[in-house]
Amino acid sequence: MSGERIPGIVGLESYGICLIDDGTLNRGRTPTPGVVTQDSYGMCSADDALMCLEVAPAAAGSGIGIIKTNLKPVNAHTRATFVRPAVKEIALTTRIIDQIMPYYPLRCVCIAGYLDSSDQFWKVNYHWDLLVYKIDQFVALKTISEHHRNCAMAIKQALLKNAPDPQTGYRTDKTVGATKDKSDAEQIIKRHATLKQAKVDFESVLTKSKVVNAATKRNPPASEKPWWLAVAPVALPGNSKHGSGYALDISGDNAETTRISKALGATLAFNEASHVHVEWKNAV
Numbered sequence: 001m002s003g004e005r006i007p008g009i010v011g012l013e014s015y016g017i018c019l020i021d022d023g024t025l026n027r028g029r030t031p032t033p034g035v036v037t038q039d040s041y042g043m044c045s046a047d048d049a050l051m052c053l054e055v056a057p058a059a060a061g062s063g064i065g066i067i068k069t070n071l072k073p074v075n076a077h078t079r080a081t082f083v084r085p086a087v088k089e090i091a092l093t094t095r096i097i098d099q100i101m102p103y104y105p106l107r108c109v110c111i112a113g114y115l116d117s118s119d120q121f122w123k124v125n126y127h128w129d130l131l132v133y134k135i136d137q138f139v140a141l142k143t144i145s146e147h148h149r150n151c152a153m154a155i156k157q158a159l160l161k162n163a164p165d166p167q168t169g170y171r172t173d174k175t176v177g178a179t180k181d182k183s184d185a186e187q188i189i190k191r192h193a194t195l196k197q198a199k200v201d202f203e204s205v206l207t208k209s210k211v212v213n214a215a216t217k218r219n220p221p222a223s224e225k226p227w228w229l230a231v232a233p234v235a236l237p238g239n240s241k242h243g244s245g246y247a248l249d250i251s252g253d254n255a256e257t258t259r260i261s262k263a264l265g266a267t268l269a270f271n272e273a274s275h276v277h278v279e280w281k282n283a284v
């Protein structure tokens with residue numbers, strides 16, 4: 001079948017090659033669900049997703065400040081097991097974590113909390129670095145077609161037109177913000193737009209080439225999780241609810257995280273594939 005040109009987002013250049021064999025690009029703002037990951041920091045698309053928000057009605061008096069739940073605490077975690085070292089907190093975040101921690105099983109781990117605005121800019125670079133890295137891995141696969149390889153390389157070329165400076169380091173940073181990018185804010189905002197489109201397009205390439213199975217997106221096998229993380233959306237800097245302190249990213253078991261968080265009065269539980277983004281807006 002004839003391919004479809006990837007138009008890129010408005011105002012940005014096209015990739016200029018034909019990407020997908022059957023022309024059925026998944027260009028919707030589908031949330032990228034269901035994965036556990038090696039991601040240290042998580043990321044959050046809930047903030048800029050336009051749909052698929054699983055918003056629980058905010059019942060009067062709900063919120064973590066006064067947990068009214070039928071759930072029984074399992075008391076499996078200590079702070080050391082529940083909260084990754086790189087997670088940042090403000091007082092509100094700390095209070096939420098302390099109150100919800102007893103209810104999660106060991107396999108559910110908090111991978112991100114508070115992010116200030118410079119952290120949010122860094123996160124764009126983290127995902128840029130990660131995506132380029134995963135595209136390089138994809139291109140090296142022996143099982144993919146030449147066509148899909150070319151598609152992936154075109155996406156990489158689009159990304160490289162607005163690279164951070166230094167170009168890499170963010171992906172392997174041990175703490176949020178460790179690698180400092182010399183780009184100005186406007187450049188990073190533009191980079192975010194390119195990245196957002198690149199992720200949508202690379203997801204199409206991954207599914208068409210059967211490197212991942214779209215049917216198991218919400219609960220993928222471990223081998224596919226790093227790919228899903230690479231294409232998980234990232235919030236526009238300044239818009240992330242992680243800047244409020246009441247949002248957490250919890251990885252490990254998305255179904256359980258969603259069920260437990262809702263039972264604990266979460267105002268939002270958003271399956272991002274690599275983790276679930278959870279908010280307790282009424283936490284105060």
Ligand SMILES: [Zn+2]
Binds near residue numbers: 044112242248276277
């Ligand atoms: Zn998040």
